[in-house]
Amino acid sequence: MAQPNTKGLPGFEQYIYERIVTTVFRVPSLPEFNLKDAGHGQVLHEVANLLQTVFKTRGTEAYDYFLGVFLPSQGWPQETALDFTGKLRDLDAKGFRKYFTEFVRSSRPES
Secondary structure (H helix, E strand, O other), rough: OOOOOOOOOOHHHHHHHHHHHHHHHHHHHOOOOOOOOHHHHHHHHHHHHHHHHHHHHHHHHHHHHHHHHHHHOOOOOHHHHHHHHHHHHHHHHHHHHHHHHHHHEEEEEEE
């Protein structure tokens, strides 16, 4: 008898990485995304929470994906990618939300 798949739904991790992660990183770069709007600030916190949940749930697999595949494909310098993934892994939820908000703020052109 075949062993049941203990890793969950086959292919779901690819969906998370290729669809969800890609989309949530795109949100703060939308021209209509206004960091001064309280609702958009809440969205940014939820994005940070989602990224950290993916990272903590998928473990080393997520670390390797972010550092070796996704962030380089977005043109991130290695040093920035290492800092980001380290913060994603090591900070608590509140600390990462604050870091992520400041990171997005510093990455956007002044309006």
